[in-house]
Amino acid sequence: MAVALDKLARPVRDLRISVTDRCNFRCVYCMPKEVFGKQFEFLRREQLLTFEEIERLTRTFAGMGVEKQRITGGEPLVRRGVDQLVARLAPLPGINDVTLTTNGALLARMAPMLADAGLNRVTVSLDSLDDATFRAMNDVDFPVADVLEGIEAALATGLTPVKVNMVVKRGMNDGDVLAMAERFRGTGVILRFIEYMDVGATNGWRLDDVVPSAEIVNAIDSRWPLEPVDPAYRGEVAARYRYRDGEGEVGLISSVTQPFCHDCTRARLSAEGKLYTCLFATRGHDLRELVRSEISDAELDEKLRALWRVRDDRYSELRTQGTPVDLPKVEMSHIGG
Numbered sequence: 001m002a003v004a005l006d007k008l009a010r011p012v013r014d015l016r017i018s019v020t021d022r023c024n025f026r027c028v029y030c031m032p033k034e035v036f037g038k039q040f041e042f043l044r045r046e047q048l049l050t051f052e053e054i055e056r057l058t059r060t061f062a063g064m065g066v067e068k069q070r071i072t073g074g075e076p077l078v079r080r081g082v083d084q085l086v087a088r089l090a091p092l093p094g095i096n097d098v099t100l101t102t103n104g105a106l107l108a109r110m111a112p113m114l115a116d117a118g119l120n121r122v123t124v125s126l127d128s129l130d131d132a133t134f135r136a137m138n139d140v141d142f143p144v145a146d147v148l149e150g151i152e153a154a155l156a157t158g159l160t161p162v163k164v165n166m167v168v169k170r171g172m173n174d175g176d177v178l179a180m181a182e183r184f185r186g187t188g189v190i191l192r193f194i195e196y197m198d199v200g201a202t203n204g205w206r207l208d209d210v211v212p213s214a215e216i217v218n219a220i221d222s223r224w225p226l227e228p229v230d231p232a233y234r235g236e237v238a239a240r241y242r243y244r245d246g247e248g249e250v251g252l253i254s255s256v257t258q259p260f261c262h263d264c265t266r267a268r269l270s271a272e273g274k275l276y277t278c279l280f281a282t283r284g285h286d287l288r289e290l291v292r293s294e295i296s297d298a299e300l301d302e303k304l305r306a307l308w309r310v311r312d313d314r315y316s317e318l319r320t321q322g323t324p325v326d327l328p329k330v331e332m333s334h335i336g337g
């Protein structure tokens with residue numbers, strides 16, 4: 001079947017599915033407690049896509065060109081039976097990489113069953129090695145040690161290469177960059193630094209809070225010299241650098257200072273089945289209603305292709321060019337990053 005292309009000739013290669021909008025953390029830059037408190041109404045079970053529905057949508061997207069599937073959230077490991085979802089997705093024709101992004105809190109316990117279910121690898125978010133800083137950032141007093149244990153479990157069960165994501169926020173954890181680099185050099189873990197983004201409307205984002213990737217590269221390079229690595233494939237969002245002494249590599253995701261919309265091949269599906277063709281999209285297309293109708297596989301394929309065909313999103317590039325793009329935005333915890 002032909003690969004679907006959007007208006008800017010970008011194929012769809014990467015499907016990210018949020019399996020829940022709930023989370024056991026309240027990271028200050030993602031789900032601030034003042035907004036996501038006791039009174040916050042999360043989705044009810046019947047509002048979530050079922051595993052059958054996710055499998056059907058994934059199979060259809062695979063026919064359009066999707067090869068990589070990422071399971072995210074909220075915190076995906078709090079969705080009951082998520083390993084059974086992995087077991088459904090891993091064997092689908094065309095899908096050659098099933099990964100999951102997690103805060104790592106439940107990973108030590110769940111890594112073996114996820115590996116058995118066919119998960120290829122994991123990305124673990126960890127913003128600091130300093131316990132006080134980390135507890136303040138996740139805002140539920142969760143200790144660093146337990147996340148490190150989750151990372152070790154992922155390495156031991158072959159969910160590799162393990163990537164670790166660190167969102168760097170000025171004045172909060174920018175002093176921890178070198179300690180993180182040192183901790184993961186030579187371990188096989190790929191550490192990636194993420195520029196703090198203006199997703200959603202609740203995190204009070206300011207440009208001053210962003211630590212540009214160039215600053216991070218310079219800091220690491222002056223301690224452990226780095227050299228750039230070519231991207232592994234079209235649409236790879238992380239700029240890669242390897243340590244000249246052979247101790248591995250790091251990545252930088254610079255969505256604020258160096259946007260990569262021209263190569264953006266990602267589609268995102270929220271836990272309630274809304275398709276977002278951009279992380280900064282203001283509205284999603286309701287696929288839950290579609291899969292809960294009597295629609296045939298061929299009709300579903302045509303509907304999804306039609307949605308991709310008209311895609312012309314390039315929010316980050318427009319913002320960098322100075323075009324005003326002041327729109328109501330969707331929360332990161334809703335579509336999973």
Ligand code: SAM
Nearest residue numbers: 030073074075101102103125165196197336337
């Ligand atoms: N709960 C899982 C986790 O934290 O890995 C998966 C969902 S989380 C929304 C996915 C990724 O988005 C995490 O690595 C997180 O650090 C990142 N993220 C959340 N809010 C962000 C923001 N405002 N800017 C940049 N990255 C953000």
Ligand code: SF4
Nearest residue numbers: 023025027030074103
């Ligand atoms: Fe939860 Fe992940 Fe958001 Fe932190 S970044 S609040 S762990 S969804």
Ligand code: SF4
Nearest residue numbers: 261264278279315316
């Ligand atoms: Fe892709 Fe939208 Fe991010 Fe640009 S702003 S890279 S189109 S998700």
